[in-house]
Amino acid sequence: MNGLGVPRWCYVPALLGGLFVAVPLLAILVQLDWTALPSLLFSESSLTALWLSLRTTVVATVICVVLGVPMALVLARTQFPGQSLARALVLLPLVVPPVVAGLALLYTFGRRGLLGGTLSVVGIDIAFTTTAVILAQAFVALPFLVISLDGALRTAGARYEGVAATLGARPGTVMFRVTLPMMLPALASGTVLAFARALGEFGATLTFAGSLAGTTRTLPLEIYLQREVDPQAAVALSVLLIVVAVVVIGVSRRWVRAA
Amino acid sequence: MVRWLLALCLLCLGATGCSATEQQTLTVFAGSSLQEPFEALAERLETANPGVEVRFHFAGSATLVEQLRQGARADVLAAADEATMARAAEEDLLTATPHVFATNSLVIAVAPGNPRGIRGFSDLTRDDLKVVVCAPIVPCGAATARVEQRAGVGLRPASEELSVTDVLTKVDTGQADAGVVYVSDLGRAEGRVAGVPIPAAVNATNAYPIATTSESPLAASFVALVEGSVGAEVLQRSGFGSPAPGGQDR
Numbered sequence: 001m002n003g004l005g006v007p008r009w010c011y012v013p014a015l016l017g018g019l020f021v022a023v024p025l026l027a028i029l030v031q032l033d034w035t036a037l038p039s040l041l042f043s044e045s046s047l048t049a050l051w052l053s054l055r056t057t058v059v060a061t062v063i064c065v066v067l068g069v070p071m072a073l074v075l076a077r078t079q080f081p082g083q084s085l086a087r088a089l090v091l092l093p094l095v096v097p098p099v100v101a102g103l104a105l106l107y108t109f110g111r112r113g114l115l116g117g118t119l120s121v122v123g124i125d126i127a128f129t130t131t132a133v134i135l136a137q138a139f140v141a142l143p144f145l146v147i148s149l150d151g152a153l154r155t156a157g158a159r160y161e162g163v164a165a166t167l168g169a170r171p172g173t174v175m176f177r178v179t180l181p182m183m184l185p186a187l188a189s190g191t192v193l194a195f196a197r198a199l200g201e202f203g204a205t206l207t208f209a210g211s212l213a214g215t216t217r218t219l220p221l222e223i224y225l226q227r228e229v230d231p232q233a234a235v236a237l238s239v240l241l242i243v244v245a246v247v248v249i250g251v252s253r254r255w256v257r258a259a
Numbered sequence: 260m261v262r263w264l265l266a267l268c269l270l271c272l273g274a275t276g277c278s279a280t281e282q283q284t285l286t287v288f289a290g291s292s293l294q295e296p297f298e299a300l301a302e303r304l305e306t307a308n309p310g311v312e313v314r315f316h317f318a319g320s321a322t323l324v325e326q327l328r329q330g331a332r333a334d335v336l337a338a339a340d341e342a343t344m345a346r347a348a349e350e351d352l353l354t355a356t357p358h359v360f361a362t363n364s365l366v367i368a369v370a371p372g373n374p375r376g377i378r379g380f381s382d383l384t385r386d387d388l389k390v391v392v393c394a395p396i397v398p399c400g401a402a403t404a405r406v407e408q409r410a411g412v413g414l415r416p417a418s419e420e421l422s423v424t425d426v427l428t429k430v431d432t433g434q435a436d437a438g439v440v441y442v443s444d445l446g447r448a449e450g451r452v453a454g455v456p457i458p459a460a461v462n463a464t465n466a467y468p469i470a471t472t473s474e475s476p477l478a479a480s481f482v483a484l485v486e487g488s489v490g491a492e493v494l495q496r497s498g499f500g501s502p503a504p505g506g507q508d509r
Contacts, residue, residue, distance in 0.1 A: 103428075103432075106432045106434060107432075110432055110433065110434050111433050111434055112432065112433035112434075127389060127417070127434050127435075128389065128391075128417040128418050128434070128435075206420075206421065206425060207425070207428060209418075210391060210417060210418025210419075210420065210425075210429065210434075211394065211418055211419055211420055211421055211425075212416070212417065212418045212419055213419070216418060217419075221421065224421055225394055225396060225397070225421050226396075227321075227322075227325075228319060228321045228322070228396055228397050228421075229321065229396045231325060
């Protein structure tokens with residue numbers, strides 16, 4: 001063990017914290033009925049829910065990256081009045097209980113919401129559609145990406161960008177050739193966090209999008225529903241969710257290290 | 260930071276200090292639909308017995324039984340259907356024989372004034388309506404499926420929600436045009452949703468059983484209060500029906 005610069009007492013709370021996270025997850029595995037696992041996992045309803053979850057989560061994550069990277073750049077690299085307020089606002093979905101986030105989305109995009117009337121005039125009705133699921137996931141996941149990238153950008157400072165600019169690089173070139181390559185690890189971890197949060201999204205989806213197999217019932221909703229009648233099935237599906245998350249995190253780690 | 264921590268400690272002390280005094284606490288696990296009438300009844304019990312505090316845990320009945328099975332402590336269990344209560348009895352969680360104290364049937368929840376002109380259950384198949392129901396595996400969804408069967412109507416819902424509260428939210432916020440909920444739920448959303456009745460001939464009725472889950476004398480007196488005339492009156496005001504002597508409807 002290479003404990004350079006870490007006070008020895010740190011190991012005790014670090015170990016406790018590690019156990020605090022790991023033991024409940026192990027408890028799930030202990031609860032699991034391994035012989036029944038295949039039939040529970042490969043039932044039609046679980047596969048439908050898993051496929052829906054993967055599709056929606058990928059799209060929501062892409063939305064988070066497309067909107068979140070510019071948001072982080074603007075927050076970290078520019079100065080404008082009300083900046084700290086803007087930064088706080090962006091973080092709000094982290095604080096608000098997901099059910100309330102779902103209500104907020106209802107009041108915005110719902111049929112009687114702020115924008116709902118306008119949207120339905122142009123023929124868009126997102127009530128109870130897969131689009132509503134994606135909106136809910138992107139809404140709760142976006143802050144994770146912005147916060148990771150904003151923090152990293154501010155820590156790194158703008159010296160390299162400054163140098164590039166004095167050498168004649170235009171802002172777009174600086175962003176793609178200097179800032180983003182430097183920010184790749186932070187961008188990757190922010191993206192993974194956003195993906196994981198979107199994958200586990202439950203409350204906002206339930207409140208805003210509803211729950212219909214194949215359309216809006218994602219894996220977390222299916223887990224909650226199964227738990228009513230069959231806790232074992234819920235446990236098996238949770239393991240599936242955990243496996244998906246672990247695979248995604250592992251793959252992205254490797255990908256960043258290679259890059 | 261230090262001041263904040265101190266405040267937190269004081270709060271903790273305060274909380275434990277409260278429970279350390281000579282107060283009797285009764286813990287009641289009850290199905291979510293019972294919240295309104297049970298809180299009213301608890302208030303009466305607390306007024307009649309100073310020093311008694313009734314604590315509630317309202318959730319889906321299956322959740323309650325699962326929590327009891329995992330060792331949660333409660334004095335009374337009131338479930339929203341007999342099948343769930345039977346599971347609690349099987350697991351040896353009860354200290355008395357359960358009795359049915361109320362019934363609940365279904366109703367169509369619509370926006371106030373019924374702007375979409377929904378006249379009955381068969382209207383719910385209209386293509387221009389967004390209808391939400393409970394998923395068939397939760398009790399309210401099972402009851403809805405029974406009504407569909409009896410009425411010979413097959414619904415194509417926009418969403419199969421996980422609880423009756425979720426159905427109510429969708430109608431309440433205008434996201435859905437109609438939802439199938441319990442009659443007692445209309446009282447909870449008074450003024451925000453209206454009800455279109457489902458005729459008794461095709462309606463499904465849930466029986467609500469109650470039983471003690473501890474030997475506490477307070478538990479028995481709460482059950483007696485619920486089963487007595489005061490309980491019947493409060494439950495009726497919340498939209499519940501009185502238990503039919505013929506037993507449960509299937």
